[in-house]
Amino acid sequence: MIPNLLTAPALEPVSLDEAKAWLRIDATDEDPLLAALIVSARLTLEAYTRRFFVTQSWRMRLDAWPAQTLRRGALAIPFAPFRSLSAVRVYESGDVARTLDSASFRAAPARDAGRVVFLSPPPKPGRPFDGIEIDLVAGYGDSPADTPEPLRRAILALVGHWHENRGDAGDASAPLPTIAMALAKPFRRERLT
Known part of the structure; x- marks a missing residue:
């Protein structure tokens, strides 16, 4: 990451x-x-x-979904306190970014590290490096x-x-x-x- x-x-x-x-x-x-x-x-x-x-905004870049995310349908967010998820993008072949519909996942605020739960399996990236971008907000408050x-x-x-x-x-x-x-x-x- x-x-x-x-x-x-x-x-x-x-x-x-x-x-x-x-x-x-x-x-x-x-x-x-x-x-x-x-x-x-x-x-x-x-x-x-x-x-x-x-409060500050961060982008996580992943090459691929971790194996446990694909097995369990959840991705751990290592930023704490986790406030909200702004966007999840997966780059398809041809370097075209596809923003996942917010109805396809849940991300509740947490005083500690949070997690994103996918309601259906997330799509696999079409490029080998930095194929996934997750924009999020972390911090105790404004x-x-x-x-x-x-x-x-x-x-x-x-x-x-x-x-x-x-x-x-x-x-x-x-x-x-x-x-x-x-x-x-x-x-x-x-x-x-």
């Missing part, structure tokens, strides 16, 4: 003013840096928790307040840590600061292998 971001979040879960209040900063000269740290902290914590904090408060606090803790430790030649693979990890850990989706 190849994921592609279609629409980034319109707002961050933490505002610049919230970050400045957290850090006790009144001046505006570091606003661009703090804004960049907020985005970086969100992306880092989204990767750590394997969840999207604010408003920063929709992001759970511990995750918002984890962003602030990480922004504070990075702000205080600028320019330190630390290990890039070092773990997250303890407070940020403790706040985010209950939301972490473990990988099943």
